[in-house]
Amino acid sequence: MKPIFRRLAFGLSAMAALLTASGALAQDKQVNLGVAIPAATHGFTGGIVWWANEAKKELEKQHPGLKITVKTAANASEQANQLQDLLTVNKINTLVVFPFESASLTRPVAQVKGKGVYVTVVDRGLTDTSAQDAYVAGDNTAFGRIPAEYLAKRLNGKGNIVALRGIATTIDNERMDAFKAVLKNYPDIKLLDARYANWNRDDAFKVMQDYLTRFKQIDAVWAADDDMAVGVLKAIEQAKRTDIQEVFGGAGSKGMVKTILEGKNKLVQADVSYSPKFIYEAIKLTAEARLKGEALPPKTIIPSVLITKENAQQFYFPNSPF
Missing domain, CATH: 3.40.50.2300 (Response regulator)
Structure with missing residues (x-):
């Protein structure tokens, strides 16, 4: 092979390798995030469901490399099954879970984490904290x-x-x-x-x-x-x-x-105060950290304060579902 063609072939190989590496880098930044939460069985969980879907709508629009799947469960066993579906069917690499119950969901969440999924637990903590990477809750x-x-x-x-x-x-x-x-x-x-x-x-x-x-x-x-x-x-x-x-x-x-x-x-x-909006914050914090390849602090606590007539206007959101 003539030198000029050798240089051209080498250049094309190097470019292909660079493109492959760039593609791998882009793939690393893709976050497939599953959200597992209780169904809207009462006002507070109705707010949780609403804020979770608001997070999906707004964050997917802001971040092209982000896909969010939201699943709601009527009981603990249904949520455990949904976690397996998120892992095997939706191929998630990140999970934000609001456990229906603490003890019965600890093992299913641990199994998901054991497959290499980054796990943020929200509000209802697990009985074994080694099953999570981060915890976000009200005070x-x-x-x-x-x-x-x-x-x-x-x-x-x-x-x-x-x-x-x-x-x-x-x-x-x-x-x-x-x-x-x-x-x-x-x-x-x-x-x-x-x-x-x-x-x-x-x-x-x-x-x-x-x-x-x-x-x-x-x-x-x-x-x-x-x-x-x-x-x-x-x-x-x-x-x-x-x-x-x-x-x-x-x-x-x-x-x-x-x-x-x-x-x-x-x-x-x-x-x-104890707003269901913290599910939105948990999804946002987790998604943006994982898009950067970073981890959240082990625990994030959102303050609760006394509401009286003097300060109630600050906590009144008439357009909220809760």
């Missing part, structure tokens, strides 16, 4: 501490409280532990009972009916969720009970914040 300790401090002050350090818990998850445990820790400082406040009502207004209605039957004097209710608070208020209204001074929900739904702003219900004077 669940503050979510339990703030209402306990507020109710203790409201009752002047004396009275009977009943509580409604959510679903058996790590965040529910964090909230309840923080609530009880505050009440230890008030020996004249008695926590009569704390039962699960699944963050559901119908279940909360039934639990509160039971409380009203069993306890003749209830001074305050920690409903621990705005949907549950709606069920609690309905039960109190039907029973025509006048002993209860306050019903404290949680999460800052637009309906509850509007009630606080308007002052139409004397039983609802305060709430604590």
Whole structure:
């Protein structure tokens, strides 16, 4: 082969190698992100679903190398099956998961991570943190501490409280532990009972009916969720009970914040923030970090604050689904 042709062949080979390397680099920057979240079974998860789809719509438009698949599950076993589908059918390399339950989803998420998928867990933590790369949540300790401090002050350090818990998850445990820790400082406040009502207004209605039957004097209710608070208020209204001074929900739904702003219900004077928008933030943070080939901090906590009539306008979003 003549020298000029040798140089040309070498140049073409080098160019081909460069193009191959460039293609591989571009391929490395492709992020196929799966989002696994509970279905919209109540107001808060309705907000989660809405914000997750907003993230898909906005982030895919901003980042051509990003594909987002959102799956919603009605129960823990369905979510576990969806995780396998995201891995084998959708070929994800990144996962943002809001576990339906903590214990039952830990192993399925760990299996996905074991296949080399980057995992961000949101809100309901897993029982084994080695199954995740990052964790994003609201401040669940503050979510339990703030209402306990507020109710203790409201009752002047004396009275009977009943509580409604959510679903058996790590965040529910964090909230309840923080609530009880505050009440230890008030020996004249008695926590009569704390039962699960699944963050559901119908279940909360039934639990509160039971409380009203069993306890003749209830001074305050920690409903621990705005949907549950709606069920609690309905039960109190039907029973025509006048002993209860306050019903404290949680999460800052637009309906509850509007009630606080308007002052139409004397039983609802305060709430604590915990917006479902954090799923949007978790997806955005994870996607943009992975597009850069970076990792998130091990834990990102979004603050929760007390909502009263004085600051409620800052937390009122009438166009939000929650």
